[in-house]
Amino acid sequence: MKPAVPDRAADPVGDAPLVNLPNALTVLRVLCVPLLAVLLAVDGGEQGTARDVAAVVFVLASITDLMDGAIARRYNMVTTFGKIADPIADKALTGVALIGLSLLGDLPWWVTAIILVREVGVTVLRFWVIEHGVIPASRGGKAKTLAQTVAIFMYLADVPLDWWPTASAWVMGVAVVLTVVTGLDYVVRAVRLRRQPVPTRTNLGVHRDPA
Numbered sequence: 001m002k003p004a005v006p007d008r009a010a011d012p013v014g015d016a017p018l019v020n021l022p023n024a025l026t027v028l029r030v031l032c033v034p035l036l037a038v039l040l041a042v043d044g045g046e047q048g049t050a051r052d053v054a055a056v057v058f059v060l061a062s063i064t065d066l067m068d069g070a071i072a073r074r075y076n077m078v079t080t081f082g083k084i085a086d087p088i089a090d091k092a093l094t095g096v097a098l099i100g101l102s103l104l105g106d107l108p109w110w111v112t113a114i115i116l117v118r119e120v121g122v123t124v125l126r127f128w129v130i131e132h133g134v135i136p137a138s139r140g141g142k143a144k145t146l147a148q149t150v151a152i153f154m155y156l157a158d159v160p161l162d163w164w165p166t167a168s169a170w171v172m173g174v175a176v177v178l179t180v181v182t183g184l185d186y187v188v189r190a191v192r193l194r195r196q197p198v199p200t201r202t203n204l205g206v207h208r209d210p211a
Contacts, residue, residue: 023079091120122183138182
């Protein structure tokens with residue numbers, strides 16, 4: 001898969017203050033995590049107003065993920081805090097939504113397991129190859145994220161349409177396939193990058209001697 005946009009981990013840290021708009025959006029996404037968990041617990045997770053609000057919170061929080069990185073890069077507001085907190089917020093939001101849906105019996109546990117294992121595994125791989133470079137995000141990875149977001153929203157929302165549950169299952173199926181395929185692609189690229197000699201400097205801006 002061809003690279004599309006750079007991984008935020010590769011963004012060079014600038015002189016921007018810690019308190020800025022991108023970091024505020026990231027913190028807002030973090031705060032949405034416990035709120036989402038509470039909303040899923042209302043009335044035992046029964047479909048209703050709380051579930052609809054949970055769906056809206058999830059989508060709005062996901063939108064901030066698209067905004068914070070783009071704003072940080074465009075206006076030179078990249079900070080170390082943002083680079084660390086951004087992926088943590090993403091995985092926490094997705095994790096709480098998936099685990100909550102599985103606890104409620106709305107989503108099979110194997111689906112949640114596949115997605116979470118992939119996301120955690122990719123994070124581990126990033127640290128494994130960090131001295132050799134940063135693997136850029138692929139178009140498939142972006143498609144995977146979009147499919148996961150749409151699928152989770154559909155499972156969260158209380159939509160009184162007969163075809164909605166079937167459509168939700170199909171979209172989640174697409175998300176799972178993309179999750180597995182892009183995960184395997186990431187493993188291959190990580191192994192290839194790991195075999196390369198360590199450069200004099202990494203994409204994180206830390207200077208190192210050649211191996």
